[in-house]
Amino acid sequence: MREKLVCRACEAITQPPAPSYPIARGRAGPKLLAHVLFAKYGLHLPLHRQSDVYQREGIDLDVSTLADWVGASAATLMPLVDAIRGHVFAAERIHADDTTVPVLAKGKTRTGRLWTYVRDDCPFAGPAPPAAVFFYSPDRGGAHPEQHLAGYAGLMQADAYAGFGRLYEANRKGGPIIEAACWAHGRRKFFDLARLNKAPIAAEAVKRIDVLFAIEREINGLCATRAPARTPRA
Known part of the structure; x- marks a missing residue:
């Protein structure tokens, strides 16, 4: 709530500026948004269950509202994601791996993939800070790492997954990535x-x-x- 004040002499109206929120014209503050995001991605608590938790506390937060917050938060964080991605793929050498992740849908669960690319120069006393960037895909097709690494040229340490094979080909656009087995x-x-x-x-x-x-x-x-x-x- 922001008070409106009126000057008795000139009748000018003044009001303090609205607080800055991560989501434009949104009512959720950064702490609440961080809690929703961590519960969903860190604790794997689906939005409909989060809505039920808030409902038991007397707080009416529809799943659609929570979903809008998640989407808007992701858009707000994209500059940070882009900065991390740029830092990781600026490295001369990276590490790559993928793992399964269950994806919930109504009445069923399917298996998605989470791809991780890591920059860690610490083992050879490199000055750059370590970082990791993550990508999601609905399957393990080799087209996904090709897309993730489209602009990368350097050395990549990974397992012998066949989907990485095209990255090491001599005729790859931008030049081959150098394979370092694990x-x-x-x-x-x-x-x-x-x-x-x-x-x-x-x-x-x-x-x-x-x-x-x-x-x-x-x-x-x-x-x-x-x-x-x-x-x-x-």
Whole structure:
């Protein structure tokens, strides 16, 4: 509520400016919007359940209202998203992976994909802060990472997912992305076999990979000394 005051001498009307809200002409403040967004994406609480929670507290917030807030908040945050995306894809090297995410619909649940691209220069003492950018897709088609990385040229560490294959092709528009395979993913299958105690070769592979991991832990955060420390031992 904003008071209106009238000058007795000149009868001029004055009123303090309206408070600034994240959503233009909206009534929800930043704390409430942050709570709704975190409940939906951090706690995986659907909007209709959030509406029920508010209803039990005597607060009437329709699902349509909450949905409008989520959409408007996403639009408001887009400049920040663009800045993070630009920072991540400005890196010489990135990490990429995807995971499943359940998507609720009325009466059913389907499986979507959440793609993550990470910039982390800390292991080699890089000055840039780490960051991650996320993309959603309804399936795991290779067209999605192609679209996400359309303007990127550099080195990408990822698993052996076939959908990444076109990114490494020599005739890729903008030039090929340099593939850096992931030892953690490569180790996983050997570890599963070794755990069954039926594959001595797999156990030996795990042992040798763990030696490489130990070397990397020792030189983590170093810069110029990384290669000289790694090469003779790896």
